[in-house]
Amino acid sequence: MSIGMLSTEQLYHKFLECTGVSTDTRRITPDCLFVALKGDSFDGNRFAEQAIASGARYAIVDDALVAERDRSNGQNHYLLVPDCLTALQNLARHHRQTFNFPIIGLTGSNGKTTTKELMAAVLSKNYQLYATVGNLNNHIGVPLTLLSLNEQHEMAIVEMGANHQEEIALLCSIAQPTHGLITNVGKAHLEGFGGMEGVRKGKGELYDYLAQHAKTVFINSRDKTLTVMYRERLKTIRSESTFAEAIFYPGEETDLIQESPVVVFRDSAGHEVTTHLPGRYNFENMLAALAVGDYFGVSPEDANRAVSDYNPTNNRSQHITKGTNTVLLDAYNANPSSMAAAIQQFAATPAKRKVVILGDMYELGSESEAEHAALGELIAKSKFDLVILAGKDMHYALGALPNAYYFPDKFSLHNWLMDNPMTDTHILVKGSRGMSLESVIPFI
Template sequence: MTSTPALYDKFLECSGVSTDTRRIAPDSLFVALKGASFDGNQFAEQALAAGAKYAVVDDPSVASQQPRCLLVEDGLLALQDLARHHRQTLTIPVVGLSGSNGKTTTKELIAAVLSTRFRTYATVGNLNNHIGVPLTILSIRTEGDGPAYEMAVVEMGANHQREIALLCSIAQPTHGLLTNVGKAHLEGFGGIAGVRKGKGELYDYLIETGGTVFINSRDKVLMTMYRERLKTTRSDNTFANVIFYPADEPAGAQIELLSESPVTYRDATGETVTHLPGQYNFDNMLAAMAVGYQFGVTVAEANQAIAAYNPTNNRSQVVLRGSNTVLLDAYNANPSSMAAAIRQFAAMTAPRKVVVLGDMYELGDESAAEHAALGKLIADAKFDLVLLAGKDMKYALESLPTAYYFPDKFSLHNWVMDHPMTDTHFLIKGSRGMGLESVVPFI
């Protein structure tokens, strides 16, 4: 068996790490992983032929056939242990973040702000789970070939308890924050109390290791979670390394929100217009500012970075289609993020407003009730037209007798194509599995 130190020596000879034979970089380290319907060991030879320098496998029969195969007990655990070992060689600050909504947007904003002064590495896309976080850590090099990073921003996602604790043990953040805690992944976490406990594992890790915690002082749930942890982890009920935002803003950074469509704010440096809509994105900006200020980024530098950020990842993205404006937020959805998006869209000024909404996944036994509650919220907003797609969106119809319902998105495509609209604002939102961005070309 190949030990972690021995495997690390091989890793240092490689250009990077890959778990996908479709994307093998020259001289990379291929790690064979197993899934419900695949066994990466069977692709080790293919990875080596495609340019990998070594292949990490946990099948002795595969390892015996190829001298460049490195045998380990378990491929996934080897990947995670390798990332832990590499993390311990890094001396740079690592900002870890999680939350029910807004993780990726906040990660991108933090990275944009920090990049004004530091060479910053941030999680690519949404590589934020038990595989993605190790790959993220292993991509951070501070010497040798390539850029020498001075900061890292690591996004951590979870759909069950103890997952954030695992990811913290790998990423070992020195700083961290939760964007919020809401109704996401209720099925895996076992309800909203389970979500709070699971997401709070980031606070637990930072408090126990003496890291720095950033907390939105206006978020009652986050403040309550913080106080609960102080009572159980510290006898004096104090924790020095906490920064409350916006309460702890530096002089000159006191911000006045002027508009939510898009977010426009004013501080001592003047007025800043962004590309993102909604109060929820303003909170994400405040988090990025707080992190930046902690590391010496000026107010002006932070504002410039936030103003320049323009999403292209189906999250809070504005797409123009002729005379129509599409607010595309189709990367993910849960009851909390849906409610925030609907309220923000309802508050917008537009000649005609249409919502195109898809199912919210991973709600378990709460799915029918949560979709029904969503229907009531939509009804109160009084949009000009409501289009619903997905098997569970039928529960929202109880409060929306005039809504159009489509059991799948393909019949939705046909309806939208057959009913062209102009001078209309659209909100498109649904869980990732719905893939509702496919509606945009038909608008």
């Protein structure tokens, strides 16, 4: 007898019996719910039996033969659905609708994760908060984030990443944010978005959702692009629906006193705050966190303390001391906008000797050659003591950098660093995630 497909409601009752959700058999916890997703080179259905054997209570599968084999053995561990990914997303949407506390949607080309961490630090002063863990910010990660919410939470921050149009719209339909913030719109994922206008449109899907559902938006008033995007939606939507509220920040004046080696700012009450993060771009992230905290009633003293205490450990704007060297590790990701900001900030940092170790910027498509060449020109103007480039596309930067050291692969780079030790040097390490340039740290 064939096994019937389960509805989202039926799946949800099974989910409530479980202790959590996993899509990876290497991370099975007792009585969790395993979701058998498919990838380019794997089929999660093949691992469902292993998940159950490892302690999962149920496995969501979309292969009827797998489910029937389980039933024929007198078991009832497998939950059959038409498509596992869609089932995961629908389950997360259903779970999200059981909560009525604020859910803040956060996206942008640069600074998403740092802003999320700063916001979480600030809001946690007053609320039982859950925020996206690591980089679980895509069509799989956002559902997993939402399914981690429980009745003990009072607020959530859901980071939303995207590399093509309509992805943020999908994530909004699942997370259904009550509040939202776009950090900025820059040159990231140009290949998938189809150029800068595509990036603008794709990131703007968060504004679209918030406007159409009369929700609250936080907007950096210093960012002309974001302000224009907001006004465009006011004109388009007109009387049908609009934002419930628009919070433009910064409101009261917050002065940037110093941006390197770390940001120091003075708030509107005259209090000076020293942080662990460098750069004007991180100051913008701090302003976002402070504005959101103020809106939700966190005292200025607590918010300042949270921002001051935040110390990154995730390869983003992370200061590391290696002997007599100081390393600024910003190797979690890179695109033309974030790379330019990091280089300009590092060039302004006072130091006797400055070296940059830079890796390829990914997902630029046909723009890659021009963007890497432009990066080379920017680096040349900065007059660093030593420039080290790695990756196949970084050779496009060499035209403006005849004295740079270039390595097509990291193995050669590692060997060179071992053979040429540095002392008393400030070093910026930055590249796209696929380069994993944090691997150079043991060799510095």
